[in-house]
Amino acid sequence: MLLQMEKITKRYGSLTANDEVDFTLREGEIHALVGENGAGKSTLMRILYGEERPTEGRILIRGQAREFASPADAIAAGIGMVHQHFMLFPSFTVAENIVIGREPKAGPAFDRKAAAEQVRALSEKYGMPVDPWQTVADCPVGIQQRVEILKVLHQGASIVILDEPTGALTPLEVEWLLKAIKGLSKQGISFILISHKLQEVMEAADRITVLRDGRVTGTVAPGETDPAGLSRMMVGRELVPFRKMPLQPGRDVLDARGVTVKGPKGGKVLLDRIGFRVRAGEIVGVAGISGNGQSELIQAIAGLRRIDEGRIVLDGKDVTQAEPMAIREAGLGHIPEDRYLWGAAKEETVADNGVMGHQGIFSRGGLLRQGKIRETVARWVSDYKVKTGSIDTKAKHLSGGNMQKLIVAREMAHGSPFVIAAEPTRGVDVGAMEAIHDALVKRRDEGGAVLLVSSELTEILKLSDRIIVLYEGRIAGEMDAEDATEERISLLMAGGKADETA
Structure with a gap:
């Protein structure tokens, strides 16, 4: 041996x-x-x-x-x-x-x-x-x-x-x-x-x-x-079969119109006149090979990157050049693609990470309400089965998957009308994946709008009601979920034309 x-x-x-x-x-x-x-x-x-x-x-x-x-x-x-x-x-x-x-x-x-x-x-x-x-x-x-x-x-x-x-x-x-x-x-x-x-x-x-x-x-x-x-x-148990209610879309919650993002000093075009919408009660999936504009799209919507042309309207409010906190207050929940770069502070506690970006909800008179924070985060830890010694444990001691579950719990808890879920199950186990998928579908079934960005085609096909494919910063194709196959999406991801997938 x-x-x-x-x-x-x-x-x-x-x-x-x-x-x-x-x-x-x-x-x-x-x-x-x-x-x-x-x-x-x-x-x-x-x-x-x-x-x-x-x-x-x-x-x-x-x-x-x-x-x-x-x-x-x-x-x-x-x-x-x-x-x-x-x-x-x-x-x-x-x-x-x-x-x-x-x-x-x-x-x-x-x-x-x-x-x-x-x-x-x-x-x-x-x-x-x-x-x-x-x-x-x-x-x-x-x-x-x-x-x-x-x-x-x-x-x-x-x-x-x-x-x-x-x-x-x-x-x-x-x-x-x-x-x-x-x-x-x-x-x-x-x-x-x-x-x-x-x-x-x-x-x-x-x-x-x-x-x-x-x-x-x-x-x-x-x-x-x-x-x-x-x-x-x-x-230690059977996983529950996945279920999703029939699509019943409502009003436009996100409306992106001709969004263009250029590189430093007006260089390479990273997003080229992107236009799409996400309706209430709908999950729109974004597929594409890494580096084709997904990150820039997420950052533009969340206010983490300035756009050069176009408009972004969130729940009826123009948030085109708004600051990230103002966009959150307008109705954004954001599960980021890189949990450590954008979504967590590793040196802070589980409790502190649980309220990050939502401090206003837990404050009174400019002071954080520690009792409410501890009670709320402890409930999330229990509901999402986040394995941690305590809510006072530093986030750096959580496994990557448990950190992800904490972020998902935080971003789904406040009933935001629009949620960006970027690589929501990257590095998590099958049990956690089940819980995260259920949370996204529950938000959709309750009338929320979800933009799902994932490199996992099985996840895109499983959860999405509509799918857009990005290639070199442009929308290469858009299709309803019932018309989508892994082959069609893969061809568009590689730069094929929409009529080739028919």
């Missing part, structure tokens, strides 16, 4: 994050680790990668007991980790990022040409093509992920931990990555795959271990189960 983690227990005071967890990995195996947010997956991997020390238990590599006091110790033992949020230097080249810490030298100086040759040889060896001289900031997300994988392979990793590797990838990039992982495993590289996307896990993994509340509930082969079976192991 290549790796054995035996009876791993990790306690933080009264909280037990891992409870006598056993986990093994064979050479050339892809072993998936799944579970709800807060089930203990990340803690277990932080222990393996030397970022945490176990309270009890031991780690064996090829039968030899090892202790890792830091990631450097884990790397020296042949363990590499590709984090969900990439650890790259955007201004450096691909080669510079891959060889960092092990730079080839020409005398005392860094030999960039030798580094590029090393990276070219490495990429050819493992079938992961990259341009060594390209700046990482200019690379698509899928290429940046290749750089991360090549970096850990350059460090000599024989065990690679992949944390939510497909979260920000397009369907084609996901397909390529899964094939690449399988190819690397045939060359003897072993993978631990952490993912909430159960269909991808079923497709890629040789074995699957499920965690629930810090304990292992089972280890199975894909042929022994299905996504529904894995879901039951993860959440």
Whole structure:
């Protein structure tokens, strides 16, 4: 056995994050680790990668007991980790990022040409093509992920931990990555795959271990189960079938008219005369490959980016150049696409994050009503099953999925007539996904208007009443949900014409 983690227990005071967890990995195996947010997956991997020390238990590599006091110790033992949020230097080249810490030298100086040759040889060896001289900031997300994988392979990793590797990838990039992982495993590289996307896990993994509340509930082969079976192991119950009331649209809540956004100093057009509406009692989905204007559209509507031309009318009020707080007060709820950049303050408490952006509701005479804040946020934590020690815990100690659930609870709680839901289920488990989808559909059924922006086509098709597709900053097509297929949407996302999808 290549790796054995035996009876791993990790306690933080009264909280037990891992409870006598056993986990093994064979050479050339892809072993998936799944579970709800807060089930203990990340803690277990932080222990393996030397970022945490176990309270009890031991780690064996090829039968030899090892202790890792830091990631450097884990790397020296042949363990590499590709984090969900990439650890790259955007201004450096691909080669510079891959060889960092092990730079080839020409005398005392860094030999960039030798580094590029090393990276070219490495990429050819493992079938992961990259341009060594390209700046990482200019690379698509899928290429940046290749750089991360090549970096850990350059460090000599024989065990690679992949944390939510497909979260920000397009369907084609996901397909390529899964094939690449399988190819690397045939060359003897072993993978631990952490993912909430159960269909991808079923497709890629040789074995699957499920965690629930810090304990292992089972280890199975894909042929022994299905996504529904894995879901039951993860959440301990059957998931409720998805239901949505028939569409009964009302008044226009959002009306975007000829919205144009240009880059810095009037440069590249990022949004080109975008026009659409979202009605009360309707979910409008926005699909598109990352980088085709989705982020700029969200930011323009929310007041986070100035528009150069056009108008935005929210619930009858012109909010074209309004400040973000004024737009919120006009009726906007906003689940942001990047929960940490736009939606949370990691150093503040769960309670403080729960009222962020809505402080006025919880204040009297200019003073925050702490009792009301604590009571309200505690209720949200319970309703959305946010796993936290207490509402006084700093947000940085929540898992990404639990942080997402808190943000969704906050933005859905105030009955805003219009909600932007941008990547609302990115990085969350199947139970949380069910709860978030139910909350969005409930808002729609109660007469709210929802703009759903998601890179997950299954989510767009499942929730939307109408779908618009963005390509290079323009609306490439619009269709009712009953006319939409993954093939039609994918073609429009790639720049195909609407009549080609008929």
